[in-house]
Amino acid sequence: MNTPLTRPNTYRSGPDAAGKFGGFGGRYVAETLMPLILEVEKAYAAAKKDPAFDAEWRRLLTHYVGRPSPLWFAERVTGHLRAQAAPGLGAKVYFKRDELNHTGAHKINAVLGQILLAKRMGKKRIIAETGAGQHGVATATACALFDLPCTVFMGAVDVARQQPNVFRMKLLGAEVVAVESGAATLKDAMNEALRHWVAHVEDTYYCIGTVAGPHPYPAMVRDFQSVIGEEVRAQMMEAEGRLPDVLVAAIGGGSNAMGLFHPFLDDAGVRMFGVEAGGHGIETVTGHAASLTGGRPGVLHGNRTYLLQDENGQILEGHSISAGLDYPGVGPEHAWLHELGRVEYVNATDEEALSAFQLCARLEGIIPALEPAHALAHVLKLAPTLPAETLIVMNMCGRGDKDIFTVAKLLGEKF
Numbered sequence: 001m002n003t004p005l006t007r008p009n010t011y012r013s014g015p016d017a018a019g020k021f022g023g024f025g026g027r028y029v030a031e032t033l034m035p036l037i038l039e040v041e042k043a044y045a046a047a048k049k050d051p052a053f054d055a056e057w058r059r060l061l062t063h064y065v066g067r068p069s070p071l072w073f074a075e076r077v078t079g080h081l082r083a084q085a086a087p088g089l090g091a092k093v094y095f096k097r098d099e100l101n102h103t104g105a106h107k108i109n110a111v112l113g114q115i116l117l118a119k120r121m122g123k124k125r126i127i128a129e130t131g132a133g134q135h136g137v138a139t140a141t142a143c144a145l146f147d148l149p150c151t152v153f154m155g156a157v158d159v160a161r162q163q164p165n166v167f168r169m170k171l172l173g174a175e176v177v178a179v180e181s182g183a184a185t186l187k188d189a190m191n192e193a194l195r196h197w198v199a200h201v202e203d204t205y206y207c208i209g210t211v212a213g214p215h216p217y218p219a220m221v222r223d224f225q226s227v228i229g230e231e232v233r234a235q236m237m238e239a240e241g242r243l244p245d246v247l248v249a250a251i252g253g254g255s256n257a258m259g260l261f262h263p264f265l266d267d268a269g270v271r272m273f274g275v276e277a278g279g280h281g282i283e284t285v286t287g288h289a290a291s292l293t294g295g296r297p298g299v300l301h302g303n304r305t306y307l308l309q310d311e312n313g314q315i316l317e318g319h320s321i322s323a324g325l326d327y328p329g330v331g332p333e334h335a336w337l338h339e340l341g342r343v344e345y346v347n348a349t350d351e352e353a354l355s356a357f358q359l360c361a362r363l364e365g366i367i368p369a370l371e372p373a374h375a376l377a378h379v380l381k382l383a384p385t386l387p388a389e390t391l392i393v394m395n396m397c398g399r400g401d402k403d404i405f406t407v408a409k410l411l412g413e414k415f
């Protein structure tokens, strides 16, 4: 977890007491939800100060999840890019291999922290929302481990396109509720989970899968995911004797990116790129899920942030080849960092991600999830333009087993 901040003019001290990152974040929730949110905030503040809580979380990360995840020098990708670059150009590319975590993605880092918190709070059951299913699988896994009943809300459309993860959750003992309202995707699943939470106040903890939702969730999930960036700092010092020059991560709600970026925000020499889902292109109205580069500020799921919305403020459905990136909002801390210009937000299209996915499999023997394939697509554009001594770290935040059916279909393969 993050150490307390002592320096002024830091990017790392947010949010303020109201849960605001500049003009973003906060808690825009119904009166009935307020006592629950305040209870979570109080419990998390106490847990953060308790060394026993931190020790138990880190024990699980080491022995159950398999942390630290390796930092891999992607030598063949680097060589491939240098071969296309002008002499002296072609950055050195590393992957932070969070796809090797138990359950196959970064989501488990924050889930274990939240389940330990729920236990401390005396909660008897867990609910979660999921899009791609990775957060649902991670939550169902932790609930099996801690013998807690688990209900996962998932849009009916995502249930259909992420069947392997739906079956995994069921095997792990979770109940999966297919949400039919709205467009039946992640936004609707989160609405349903929030509604359900209000009606089951006493015994239920809502385990949120990204750095969104009302305060304290964006900060709490970020704190847990910051283990990624903290490990990268130490691993780069060991491998190269210095910090990286560039960090790159995919952005759905923004938790893997926030986890990588946050420990480096005050290192002025480190450039950061958050890669949103450009879908069919951000010039299309509903053909992408790029909330920061193609949306504008509004309120959704209890916080103020950048959203995909029409001229009347109605939320638009995001589109992406990747189910984990089609959330029509983004964590409020990203909205703030975007406005400050500290992090550069870009996007990669479906086509670029699909081609990066295949390149990674062939050159590195790593089948990435479609989410980090977007980050890699940006690395493929960026690395050849940078001097050869530049060090890039990209977050390989999930593995692609869940996506092979989608990709096979897109490539015209039949099973």
Ligand SMILES: Cc1ncc(COP(=O)(O)O)c(C=O)c1O
Binding pocket: 105, 106, 131, 132, 133, 134, 135, 209, 210, 211, 250, 251, 252, 253, 254, 255, 256, 257, 323, 324, 325, 369, 371, 372, 397, 398, 399
């Ligand atoms: C592997 C993977 N990466 C990234 C994401 C996007 O979430 P976030 O932006 O919170 O990291 C998801 C979401 O389901 C995911 O499964």
